[in-house]
Every structure is written in C-alpha cells, then in structure tokens.
Amino acid sequence: MAEFDYDLFVIGAGSGGVRASRIAASHGAKVAVAEEFRVGGTCVIRGCVPKKLLVYGSHFAEDLADARRFGWDTSGATFDWPTLRDNVAAEVDRLEGLYGQTLGNAKVEVFRERAVVAGPNMVQLASGRTITAANILIATGAWPGQPPIPGAELGITSNEVFHLPALPRRAVIAGAGYIANEFAGIFNELGVEVTLATRGDKMLRSYDQEIVGKLLDISRHKGIDVRLNFPFRAVTRQADGSLLVDGGDAGPIETDLVLWAIGRVPNTKGLGLEAAGIALDGEGAVVVDAYNRTNVPSIYAVGDVTNRVQLTPVAIREGHAFADTVFGNNPRTIDYSAIPTAVFSNPPIAGVGPTEDEARALYPELKVYRSDFRAMKNVLADRPERALYKMLVDGATDRVVGLHLIGPDSAEILQAAAIAVKAGLTKAQFDDTVALHPSMAEELVLMR
Structure with missing residues (x-):
C-alpha cells in the first residue's frame, strides 16, 4: 500500500x-x-x-x-x-x-x-x-429531516435544541419516533406546555403497540397534548413573535417553538x-x-x-x-437479530425481539405473558401510573423470543434480560430463576 x-x-x-x-x-x-x-x-x-x-x-x-x-x-x-x-x-x-x-x-x-x-x-x-x-x-x-412545507425553517431540529437560550413557554414537537417522545417528556417535566403531533395514526411504529398505547395514555395524563393525524401544512411567524402551525382540518396551533423530530x-x-x-x-x-x-x-x-x-x-x-x-485478517459480519432498544420517554420503554404483532406472524403457537403492576415507589408517592411487562414465547419450543417493557428503569432492566433472549433461553428457565425481591425486574421471572 x-x-x-x-x-x-x-x-x-x-x-x-x-x-x-x-x-x-x-x-x-x-x-x-x-x-x-x-x-x-x-x-x-x-x-x-x-x-x-x-x-x-x-x-x-x-x-x-x-x-x-x-x-x-x-x-x-x-x-x-x-x-x-x-x-x-x-x-x-x-x-x-x-x-x-x-x-x-x-x-x-x-x-x-x-x-x-x-x-x-x-x-x-x-x-x-x-x-x-x-x-x-x-x-x-x-x-435530521425537515418537512417540505412553507416556514419549515422557522423550526429547529435536535441539532439545535441543546443550545436554546431559554425554555419556551409552549412547544410543538413534530414526530412519532423516539426523539419526539423523549423531548416531549423532557420539556413537559421542565414546565413547557407540550403538543406532540404527527401526520400518522401511530407513535413509535417499530415498538410493541400495546406498550406504546400505555405510553400515550400516561403522556396525556402527565399533560402532553398528543395529536395523531395532524397534517402539517405550514408554519408562520406572528406579529408577537410566536409561531402558528397550520394543521389544515386539524386546526392551527399557536406555539413559541417548533421542534422537527420527523426522522433522520x-x-x-x-x-x-x-x-x-x-x-x-x-x-x-x-x-x-x-x-x-x-x-x-x-x-x-x-x-x-x-x-x-x-x-x-x-x-x-x-x-x-x-x-x-x-x-485484521478476520473477516466477520454483524448479527442484527435481537438488538435491544429503548425510548427514554417518561416513563421509558424498552424492547428486544419482535413485537406481538410481528411474533404472531412468525410463531403460530405464540404465547403472551403480561405483568401489569404499579412500581413500589409510585405506590408510596401516590402516583397512579402503572408499568407493563410483556413476554413473548414460542409455544412450540418454549423459547422466549421477545420482551417489551414500560416503566421506571426499563432500559436498565432490559439490557440483562436481552442476553437471555439472544441466548435463546426458555420460559421454564426464566421461571426457574429465583426472584430478586423487592424489585421491578423480578416480574420477568414471576409471569405465570
């Protein structure tokens, strides 16, 4: 060379x-x-x-x-x-x-x-x-992508959001993916009036939709205005400096900040x-x-x-x-199966393996186990939100093929559990593991 x-x-x-x-x-x-x-x-x-x-x-x-x-x-x-x-x-x-x-x-x-x-x-x-x-x-x-609509340049993307001179009073976050949901949670907790809007009829399409549905319910309960089927038509600057988002038949939204989180x-x-x-x-x-x-x-x-x-x-x-x-004289490729992913929303969600809808098409004898519970901290804090853990099992082999969680520390819990899914462990092997009590993670070995 x-x-x-x-x-x-x-x-x-x-x-x-x-x-x-x-x-x-x-x-x-x-x-x-x-x-x-x-x-x-x-x-x-x-x-x-x-x-x-x-x-x-x-x-x-x-x-x-x-x-x-x-x-x-x-x-x-x-x-x-x-x-x-x-x-x-x-x-x-x-x-x-x-x-x-x-x-x-x-x-x-x-x-x-x-x-x-x-x-x-x-x-x-x-x-x-x-x-x-x-x-x-x-x-x-x-x-980060921006929509081809008039006034799109009046919004910002995830490139600029970390450098805001001050938090806005109101924010419209456009998108349905993990970036949109994460910043919706961040801004909402920091006191911003948040509208989370997307052109489509679903959020987080690649995640288990039962888990996503619980996230949307909790997000709305926390005060986030979630709007599906919102056709972004244009953004204009008003006389007072605020922005007006034209949603066509879905109506306009007045805001102080538009964050485009529509994909990369x-x-x-x-x-x-x-x-x-x-x-x-x-x-x-x-x-x-x-x-x-x-x-x-x-x-x-x-x-x-x-x-x-x-x-x-x-x-x-x-x-x-x-x-x-x-x-290095060591030719090798990457195995893209069973990659664990997470959305650091509030609360976070995490998953590994196919969603329930995907698994039903792959495993005719699919078994679905659920644990719907309230985290101990939330009980004493008098906070009503509940966690949901789902385990997808191939009934023909008893192998755990997917795990999907929503609740506090879901990503931290899933990382270790994803090893078990990647290794092809069975439901019986999960059941044979002694629960670590009291913890949220113990729900993974207590589903019956």
Missing part, C-alpha cells in the same frame, strides 16, 4: 468512524480521519449522550414532588435552564476531548475539516488538499459519492454488503449513513467488524 498516503481514510469521526479508525490502526494500518464538526459524532455531541443528561435533569421535577411523600421538605426548589444546559455542554466538551485522545493514542491523524470522495482511492479536503488512500470508509451518519436521513449529500460511482438507495443511503463494502471495492460505509439500524452500538460494531475484516 506504499503508493497511497494512507491505508485507510475515514470520513466522519462519530462512533462508527472512531472505532473503525482505532481498530484499523491497532492492526498496523496508517489511518487518517476527517471531521468537519466535532469529534464524537451525533451520539456524543448532539444526540443520545446530551439528551440522556436532559432526561436525568427533567426527572427531578417528579422526584422532588414525590419526595414529600417520603418525608422530605422540598419547598423553595427552583429550576434554572442555563445551569442544566451549560453543565451538559461542558460534559460534551469533556467527552469530545476523550474521543480526540483515543484517536491520538492510536496514532490516527485527524483533519478537522470537511472531506469528500474524489475517486476510488482519493479524497479532497475543504482546504483543497488531495489525499490518497488504499481504502476509504464513509461514516458520516445521518441528519443518511448524510450523503455533497460527499461526491455519485460522482465516484457509489450506489445509493432511494433514501440516499450508501448501499453496502454484509462486510460493509460498497459497489466500489475500495470504499466502505458503516453506521447511520447506510440506514440499516440507526443505533450507536450498531455503528460501533460495524466499524469494528470492518477494521477486523480489512486489516
């Missing part, structure tokens, strides 16, 4: 790109990565990490209210948005520094500028410099991929094979830019597998 400047050039220093760079370098490759924004990518800089910190911050609203039932005097407690916002930003800065150290320790050269593909073995930097590489990896992630599109625009002959699908995603290779043999792609499974842990695994395959 001596005729090239680098063995590997990575475009994008997000989770997948950083992992691929580090592992390739550990296999002896000469590696460089270009990042036009900040090292760490969406998850670390403007995604799951800062969002989860906002989720934690918003939980104190209910915790402080509940504390009175536990004997605590919380009178006089106040909330200051700039304090939370700035502390979250400082943590993001710290993590970005650590990601940079990781690349530096691995002897990966970092170009902090935009790079585009200029050929099968060539990239061009924004500064004009041309660099050659034996292999190129596209790891540019995805970008692969970030391939302007990267030179078409000119290089790289195949894209109808949504602009890079088409790759099981080994993350495009139709151009020297060019690969991992993570959200491929639009396979838009999850940070998946991008990390894809980046690692790519590096092992190309530079």
Whole structure:
C-alpha cells in the first residue's frame, strides 16, 4: 500500500468512524480521519449522550414532588435552564476531548475539516488538499429531516435544541419516533406546555403497540397534548413573535417553538459519492454488503449513513467488524437479530425481539405473558401510573423470543434480560430463576 498516503481514510469521526479508525490502526494500518464538526459524532455531541443528561435533569421535577411523600421538605426548589444546559455542554466538551485522545493514542491523524470522495482511492479536503488512500470508509451518519412545507425553517431540529437560550413557554414537537417522545417528556417535566403531533395514526411504529398505547395514555395524563393525524401544512411567524402551525382540518396551533423530530436521513449529500460511482438507495443511503463494502471495492460505509439500524452500538460494531475484516485478517459480519432498544420517554420503554404483532406472524403457537403492576415507589408517592411487562414465547419450543417493557428503569432492566433472549433461553428457565425481591425486574421471572 506504499503508493497511497494512507491505508485507510475515514470520513466522519462519530462512533462508527472512531472505532473503525482505532481498530484499523491497532492492526498496523496508517489511518487518517476527517471531521468537519466535532469529534464524537451525533451520539456524543448532539444526540443520545446530551439528551440522556436532559432526561436525568427533567426527572427531578417528579422526584422532588414525590419526595414529600417520603418525608422530605422540598419547598423553595427552583429550576434554572442555563445551569442544566451549560453543565451538559461542558460534559460534551469533556467527552469530545476523550474521543480526540483515543484517536491520538492510536496514532490516527485527524483533519478537522470537511472531506469528500474524489475517486476510488482519493479524497479532497475543504482546504483543497488531495489525499490518497488504499481504502476509504464513509461514516458520516445521518441528519435530521425537515418537512417540505412553507416556514419549515422557522423550526429547529435536535441539532439545535441543546443550545436554546431559554425554555419556551409552549412547544410543538413534530414526530412519532423516539426523539419526539423523549423531548416531549423532557420539556413537559421542565414546565413547557407540550403538543406532540404527527401526520400518522401511530407513535413509535417499530415498538410493541400495546406498550406504546400505555405510553400515550400516561403522556396525556402527565399533560402532553398528543395529536395523531395532524397534517402539517405550514408554519408562520406572528406579529408577537410566536409561531402558528397550520394543521389544515386539524386546526392551527399557536406555539413559541417548533421542534422537527420527523426522522433522520443518511448524510450523503455533497460527499461526491455519485460522482465516484457509489450506489445509493432511494433514501440516499450508501448501499453496502454484509462486510460493509460498497459497489466500489475500495470504499466502505458503516453506521447511520447506510440506514440499516440507526443505533450507536450498531455503528460501533460495524466499524469494528470492518477494521477486523480489512486489516485484521478476520473477516466477520454483524448479527442484527435481537438488538435491544429503548425510548427514554417518561416513563421509558424498552424492547428486544419482535413485537406481538410481528411474533404472531412468525410463531403460530405464540404465547403472551403480561405483568401489569404499579412500581413500589409510585405506590408510596401516590402516583397512579402503572408499568407493563410483556413476554413473548414460542409455544412450540418454549423459547422466549421477545420482551417489551414500560416503566421506571426499563432500559436498565432490559439490557440483562436481552442476553437471555439472544441466548435463546426458555420460559421454564426464566421461571426457574429465583426472584430478586423487592424489585421491578423480578416480574420477568414471576409471569405465570
């Protein structure tokens, strides 16, 4: 590979790109990565990490209210948005520094500028410099979408929401996925009047709809105005500075902030991929094979830019597998089955395996077990919301094929339980496990 400047050039220093760079370098490759924004990518800089910190911050609203039932005097407690916002930003800065150290320790050269593909073995930097590489990896992630309607530019996306100078009095959150539901919960707990609206007739389509139905009921009980079948027509600025969202026959909504959370599109625009002959699908995603290779043999792609499974842990695994395959003499692929996922809504939901509707089509002898209960903390706090755990079992083999939860700490509980689903454990093996009492997780081994 001596005729090239680098063995590997990575475009994008997000989770997948950083992992691929580090592992390739550990296999002896000469590696460089270009990042036009900040090292760490969406998850670390403007995604799951800062969002989860906002989720934690918003939980104190209910915790402080509940504390009175536990004997605590919380009178006089106040909330200051700039304090939370700035502390979250400082943590993001710290993590970005650590990601940079990781690349530096691995002897990966970092170009902090935009790079585009200029050929099968060539990239061009924004500064004009041309660099050659034996292999190129596209790891540019995805970008928040906006609807093609008049006034869409008056709204913001998840890219900007972490930097609001002040919280709005009212907010319309447009979308039906995890980002929309998570920010609806965050803003609602922080005192914002929230309307959660979507064009469709369902929320969180990829999750078990019985679980989603309970989330919507609880969300509405907490004061979130959830509107389905809301056809966004336009957004206009009113004389007093507020926004008017035109919902056609569904009526208008006056608000102070519109947050577009309608999905994320692969970030391939302007990267030179078409000119290089790289195949894209109808949504602009890079088409790759099981080994993350495009139709151009020297060019690969991992993570959200491929639009396979838009999850940070998946991008990390894809980046690692790519590096092992190309530079570690260890060809391997990723198993996309039984991936646990969560929505950090209020309360959170989590699931692994097919939903009940999907499982009924796959397993003719499907058995469904449920536990509908009120968490002990909620009982003493006099909070009425209930948790729901569902276990899906293939009656022909007794194997647990799916778990779907809504309730406090659902994601924390599901992570360990997902191992059992991935391993193919049976309902009898769950039943044979002694319950850890008192806990919410014990419901997983008590369903009869």
